[in-house]
Amino acid sequence: MAEAWWNDTLIAKSDDIVRVEGNAYFPRAAIDDAVLRDSSTTSICPWKGTAHYFTIAANGAENRDAAWYYPDPKPAAKEIAGRVAFWKGVEVRD
Template sequence: MKAIWNNTIIAESDETVVVENNHYFPADSIKREFFEDSIAHTSCPWKGQASYYSLRVNGELNKDAAWYYPAPKDAAQQIKGRVAFWKGVQVQS
């Protein structure tokens, strides 16, 4: 699977985990040079608290376009150490 934004591959892995139709990429498969920490957080009743990254590719910013669960609840342990995408990021095989 590949995550693509602004015509650039920002993550690539054959070992994504799909939860709620989102592909969660292993943290070591993302291209860190495109990721910036965000102060955003959201909460999910069964997964826990999500943290976000913004993407900066070719001078363009996609705010809070990637998320991860630093300490997921027990029911979501399969996504620990993984990153998912939205806001126009294309995930394809």
């Protein structure tokens, strides 16, 4: 079982994790919707596609663009469709 924590808050928990380039991608359904805020930020990966971001809000603080996902990943990254990964201090514990 893997968990994602930030600011003393459990934000995701699942035993169905996909690891790509050292990042744990959680199923979208495993993430607490209450902590996610849409962001207008995007970035492009040559082999995964266009990433979109969420800001995480927990315990009165925000972590801007600390979660990302690929709404329409390229075929080489199809295993991360419908999944979200974290960075910027979000701790993934397995």
